[in-house]
Amino acid sequence: MTTPRRPADTRRRVAVLGGTGWVGRHVRAALAARGDDVLVVARGPAAHTRPHAFEPLDLAQASRQRITALLSTHRIDAVVNATDALNATDGWARADEDLEAVNVALVHRLLAAMGELPWRSRVVHIGTLHEYGDVPPGTLIDERLPPRPAGAYARTKLAGSRAVLDAVRAGPADGLVLRASNVCGPHPSPASFPGKLVDMLRRALATDEPMTVVLTGARRDFVDVRDVADAVVRAVHSRATGQALNIGSGEAVDIRTLVRLFVTSAGYGTDLLDERIQDVAGLGGAWTRADIRLAGRLLGWRPRIGLAESLGAMWSAATADGPLQAEA
Secondary structure: OOOOOOOOOOOOEEEEEOOOOHHHHHHHHHHHHHOOEEEEEEOOOOHHHOOOEEEEOOOOOOOHHHHHHHHHHOOOOEEEEOOOOOOOOOOOOOOHHHHHHHHHHHHHHHHHHHHOOOOOOEEEEEEEHHHHEOOOOOOOEOOOOOOEOOOHHHHHHHHHHHHHHHHHHHOOOEEEEEEEOEEEOOOOOOOOHHHHHHHHHHHHHHHOOOEEEEEOOOEEOEEEHHHHHHHHHHHHOOOOOOEEEEEOOOOOEEHHHHHHHHHHHOOOOHHHEEEEEOOOOOOOOOEOOEOOHHHHHHHOOOOOOOHHHHHHHHHHHHHHHOOOOOOO
16 A cells, blocks of 8 residues: 655655756756755766765666665655756767667666655656657647657657656556756757757857858747756646646747847857758657646746746856766
């Protein structure tokens, strides 16, 4: 017999898997600011993890038994899965087995480990809006839309999300899946488009050459990483369970507008840009716009940071950080 669910306002002991990565570091900070005890789990430490407990672990290779022991030793009662097979310098062109190892197999081992704990635990799994696949331009993507991902990345992310939802509905754990749209904001992964924009602007300024950017006709939903972290904290402490919630800005922005807004938010003119139009394969369809009303109802969440503010903060953080580093 499982233990009763905790009240929504109880302080938790939370393990953030992938807690040194772009999203994970903001989730860790937001949980700590709320007063939760945070354990960061990743392959190696980072300077920004020093105030918090840290457990070095290669999650892609860790056995179910090793994960169970970690959760049990630290008496973890909530897990945030912020791991992602794209957290590397080679971007989204990863081998299918790498995507499967992190986005699917790890999730199954984690869920099995949580099921062995003698207390009821909670999982918040960060998925992606790309799990829905290609949709017609103008579509407001809500949670009732049947997912039809096309590429290997989105397919494996969907498999991980479904594993969480199936386990939560059938097993002793509570939890939610948060399907995040494209993320922007401070400390981007170098593999991400925002991270590449930071690198391109740095190189252009260092060489006094134009900032050459390949633009597509895509229009995508971008949400600040700190708003994603806020949604995760609310999900950790919510009583809602067994559902997928969309997390985004609720707006679709064309890529040219995004690029120009980044440059001007960084304090430079758009004459710095050398814009080239070309079709480029992406992780999902050419249009994304999240319907975020369900997250508003269940979590009391809404995005608070506008795109210009987010991009400006991204550049400010990058100039303070020095060169972008691959995530651990």
